[in-house]
Amino acid sequence: MRSLLPLCSVGLVLALTACSTTEATDDYSSVPLTIWADEERAQAMRTFAEAFARDVNRRVEVIVVDNEELRASFLSAHSTGLGPDLLVGPHDWTGELASAGAIVPVGLEEDDAELFSPGALAAVSYDGRVHGVPYATENLALLRNTDLVPQTPDSLEAMVATGTELVDSGAVDQALSLQVGEEGDAYHIHPFFTSAGGYLFGEDPSGDPDPADLGVAAPESIAAFELLAELGEDGSGVLSRSTDATNATSLFASGAAPFLVSGPWSVAAVQEAGLPFAVDPVPSFAEGDPARPLIGVQSFFVASGASDPDLAEKLARVFLDDPELSVILYEADPRVPALDEALEMLTEQDPNLEAFQRAGEGGLPMPAIPEMEAVWSPFSQASADIIGGAEPAEALAEAERIIIEGFDEQDSGA
CATH class of the missing domain: 3.40.190.10 (Periplasmic binding protein-like II)
Incomplete structure (x- = not known):
């Protein structure tokens, strides 16, 4: 060298x-x-x-x-x-x-x-x-407060249960910090979405993302968000639009949440706060598919x-x-x-x-096809709306409609 x-x-x-x-x-x-x-x-x-x-x-x-x-x-x-x-x-x-x-x-x-x-x-x-x-x-991972949670949770359900117990005991304010915000965040919800069975694109014969197989409003994706809605504001409240890019890391770094789903960009703030933590894979639903971070x-x-x-x-x-x-x-x-x-x-x-x-x-x-640009915003907004209480099938159908319009605009060069 x-x-x-x-x-x-x-x-x-x-x-x-x-x-x-x-x-x-x-x-x-x-x-x-x-x-x-x-x-x-x-x-x-x-x-x-x-x-x-x-x-x-x-x-x-x-x-x-x-x-x-x-x-x-x-x-x-x-x-x-x-x-x-x-x-x-x-x-x-x-x-x-x-x-x-x-x-x-x-x-x-x-x-x-x-x-x-x-x-x-x-x-x-x-x-x-x-x-x-x-x-x-x-990529995303799970940051865990090792003082509050010494052992890695073996499933998303176990993580939620542990976090909820800590909320009930008064040790923390919320069970999980995962940024959602009013406009949603497709990147951060993706591991849970895939574990629940959802998908954005199918694959073509070469294994690349196939825009002809858009999965946003597919039955599997609707079922996935029906499951995620149970964690939303009309369910357990583990996921909330009040957690966004401005406060997700600080909630964890301050000890207000025992878990944070984030990337390496959050580590410096957590270290500066002096919080003991470990980095684990994002947990999957116990009976679900693997959680696949982008x-x-x-x-x-x-x-x-x-x-x-x-x-x-x-x-x-x-x-x-x-x-x-x-x-x-x-x-x-x-x-x-x-x-x-x-x-x-x-x-x-x-x-x-x-x-x-x-x-x-x-x-x-992350899909490196031009069509992905049309997916981010509508899918993110649908995820926020569903976490806020919207009906999954309706929100995802509207997102898919907007996305297909975006595909058409790309094809026409608009």
Whole structure:
């Protein structure tokens, strides 16, 4: 493994150049390599870009684009022949970006899958080719207050019973913290939804998500939400719209809830609070299917309009040769490294990483097909409405109607 060259100290700015002295900058090629990322990911790119720039004698600029605008801005820039050399984003953008011709394959093959966490390379594949380089994975797990709950619950029912007993005793305020909110959260409800038998898409013969088999309002999914409704506001109250993205982690970190369903992004706040905790897989219904969290893969995408395609691909792949670069990315943005060698380097430092990876085993990569974009909001809203007391079949039928309209708009190019 080659060692990293000393890095310049840089601040967080909208455009990050490779070095801070005029003399050093003058040695670089005058045309910079550009990376677009949201602010959180751009933070992780800082020292990564610095190291690469020195190694190849080429300026690298990291341009911060708001997360809500990043994908649309990238597609818009592509259509006008502008834009970055690389994009950093989640793998579920793969299908839309590849079908629009905005990104290109990155030269990885199926044999390279053994270098990564299970499923990571498949997640960034589209139409039989690998279109991204995974650098981190993320999935939900169950965070458990070990002072209040020393043993891992063996089912969702056991978790609910334990949490309810703690509420009844006055030890906590609520049995479980799982973000729902007024608009719902498809990502966080998905493990329980699949355990209860629901599904979003069927699979085509190659095993990819099949938009022709939309499962949102299928009988299995209606039955799943009838079961989940029993945990909602008109049932036991374990699931509530009052728990959302703004308070879910703090409810657990403050000791108000004994369990939290969340991802590695919540760990820092829990550790800062000094709460003793363990990371377990999300529990399944005792008589149900496995709980399948959605797997997210943060990736480097090479733009089809890159000014220097070969160098852009080299930057996207550079950390395969130097796992220390994955460590740099982790230290700036603590998500589980997708590269197995980097994960091994970090596991001793943070055993929670391996625990999150175990919790993701059997998970489902977020569908990387363009049609998924039309699913998130209607399905999320239906889940919130049902948890709030709406009739499952009606709410899911309305969600499916809106989703199919979204499919039609995509097909028409609207």
